[in-house]
Amino acid sequence: MLEVRGLVKHLGGKPVVNGVDLTCRAGEVIGLLGPNGAGKTTTLRMCYGFLRPEAGSIRIAGHDLATDGDRARRALGVCTQDDTFDTDFTVRGNLEQTARYYRPKIENLAARIDALLAQFGLEEYADQKPDRLSGGFKRRLMIARSVVHGPQVVFLDEPTTGLDPQARMAVWELVARLRAEGMAVVLTTHYMDEAERLSDRLVLLQDGKVRASGTTRVLLGDVVGEHVVILAHAAPEAGSAADWLRARGDPLTAVLSDWHVALDAAGLAAFVAAFPGLRYEVRPPNLDDLFLALEREGRR
Amino acid sequence: MSAVRRIFGPALAWQSRAVLARHLRVHLRNWHTAVIPPLAEPLVMLLAFGVGLGSQIGNLVWGGAPADYLPYLAPGILAYTVFMTAFFQSIFSAYMRMHYQKSWEGQLTTQVRLEHVVWAEMLWAATLATFYAVVVCLVLAGFGVAGVLQLHWTWLPLAIPLLFLAAVAFASVGLFFTAILPSMDHMGLPFFLVILPIGFTSSTYFPLPALPWLETLVLANPLHHLAEGLRWLLLRGTPTTHLAYAAALSAVMLLLLVPIDLRLLRKRVFGDA
Incomplete structure (x- = not known):
């Protein structure tokens, strides 16, 4: 058509x-x-x-x-x-x-x-x-x-x-x-x-x-990743978790008082194992994450 | 030849007629109020200037012979009505439809293209201007019936096609300003800087002073030739080269301005050169 x-x-x-x-x-x-x-x-x-x-x-x-x-x-x-x-x-x-x-x-x-x-x-x-x-x-x-x-x-x-x-x-x-x-x-x-x-x-x-x-x-999945981890700045160990993610090369996006980071299944498993006591949210990616990912790509 | 077809071809397309019919349909709904200005304006002008001021002036010399002011004024009002109506419609009304009502954009999402919208605007401005001129003719005829105005009436209907052609050309100038005016706030500029000066240096309301530079300048002014041509026709019953000049200048204006208008309006409406 x-x-x-x-x-x-x-x-x-x-x-x-x-x-x-x-x-x-x-x-x-x-x-x-x-x-x-x-x-x-x-x-x-x-x-x-x-x-x-x-x-x-x-x-x-x-x-x-x-x-x-x-x-x-x-x-x-x-x-x-x-x-x-x-x-x-x-x-x-x-x-x-x-x-x-x-x-x-x-x-x-x-x-x-x-x-x-x-x-x-x-x-x-x-x-x-x-x-x-x-x-x-x-x-x-x-x-x-x-x-x-x-x-x-x-x-x-x-x-x-x-x-x-x-x-x-x-x-x-x-x-x-x-x-x-x-x-x-x-x-x-x-x-x-x-x-x-x-x-x-x-x-x-x-x-x-x-x-x-x-x-x-x-x-x-192609552009963002399989999972999005939402980590509050104020959470205990949040700083060291953020450093760990940065060291892996996973880009963190600041959204108000949270960090958002997209991870594949292996990355999420490694993150869970590295910070067993940390409180955070995991959800599937949405189109907001897609736009944020594109904006990050554009800045690079 | 193909350039002429490219410029004038869309004027005859069904899309242009469809948009023209739209303007007519809207106008006819308010015909009773729309007919008042063209009826009232020449009536007031003829009474105030022709009868009132004319009685103070007495005779003036035109075409090497004395002439009363009222018959001198009548063809001028006819030409001026066409000139002003075509300009007003193609500047003010077209700008409203293009910018505020966004009816152009609505039409352009269909099988209608920009060249059809532009031609429809020009043809509508000319149709309305010619209709207003016909109303002026009726007012003049009323003065004739009352015995205060003598013209060569048989020429009057024959002048209508030329008035229409001139009105289309004047509308192409109006659309040029529609294309370049940055906002409604600037609408007065073409009226005061271009249209009124042209209107008053065109032998419409009074004979031009014998200034060599002005006499040269008006040779390229179709309104001057239209007013003088109509005057010779209606006062003396003599067709002159003024009529041919008015027609030729109108055609030249259209050939030059329609492509320019289209280019400028394409940029204005679509943001594309």
Whole structure:
């Protein structure tokens, strides 16, 4: 459905995206992750057709965005991070107006819009202006608008940023439905739980390149490690434990009053044996650890 | 030829028409309030300047013969209305849609591309400017019916296509400023530094003084040729080269400015040169 090969883009003379490959199949959700400045937004904006890649290709549902742009865009749905609905129209009017920007025209448009209003829980707001909706319903409208023409590939750029937990979960439900309908969904988010829950596969960008990709567990294991030990600064023997870890070459990250350190199974076993009386917490790595690990790599 | 097609081709694309229809749809919902300014402004100007000030001025010399001020003013108001409306729409309204409403970005996530959005803005500004000009024509006709204004009325409908072309060209200048203005706070600068000076040195409201440098400068001013061309047409019933100059200058402006506007707006909207 989505096939991106070797994207390259410089902005302001600096390489921002440098050879990114990306694929997303029908009925798959991929999470595009990376710290600020990793090249996520620039990659997405090239996929929308906002920016022209200097090298590489983007194929959407088999259509090359550069040479067959109209067909590629017909198969593409975009929900931007900012609300960009048309404030001169009602909720229903926004869906109708967006539909007018596509050819071939959408068949049975009125029925399609009624179905979307029902599916996205927007029926009772259909005749209201969108700027009067709550944040969660604005997002619903943005997502509904991005799929009004029945695209095959949908980009959702931070679809739940700024929403309360209930509204976030409602958006998660909608994303799950898009996947169930067979759409290829590319999602960016800063919420780690969201990326883990929604994505079948994660693609991690760093310095404009794909650093790693795979399922959440594989990606965390590859980049972070198998276990994360959390050690309070104030714990007895914490200082000597930290020195022991540093001497092994395990990087410690200070998080408030704790140190976090990622260890493999052998490292954890050695640590347990070396400090039998020390109190600490061990948990599986999460995406916060991933970002911290990347930041550490970037500093080196 | 391919360059001309590249510049003007998107104007005729279905995407441009879809965005243009959007602007029309929004405008028609408020047509009753939207029609008041174009109706009131020329009425006030013709009454205040044409009838009021004109009676103080008496006759002025134009085209080598005496002329009353009211008929002198009427074609000038027509040209000025098109000029100001096209500028205002393409600077203020387009900036609002681009920057605050973000409706451009919403359109650009569909099959609509930037060249369609830009052409739709220019065509909409020109459509509205031409509609306002038609309203001015009706006001002038009302003065004619009242017996206070005599013009060669049959030429009036024939001037409309030229007014539309000039309005598209003026809108391309407006979009240039839309592309480069850093913020809404700077919106007054093009009006006071560029638009008003052009507006008042274009033979719209009064004959230009016989200054050699000014006479040379206005040769490149399409508004001057539009106002003078309409004046010869409506006062004397004579088509002159002013009309051809106005059309040619408008075409040249479009050929030069549309690619520049697109390049600047691409950088502004997408951050890409």
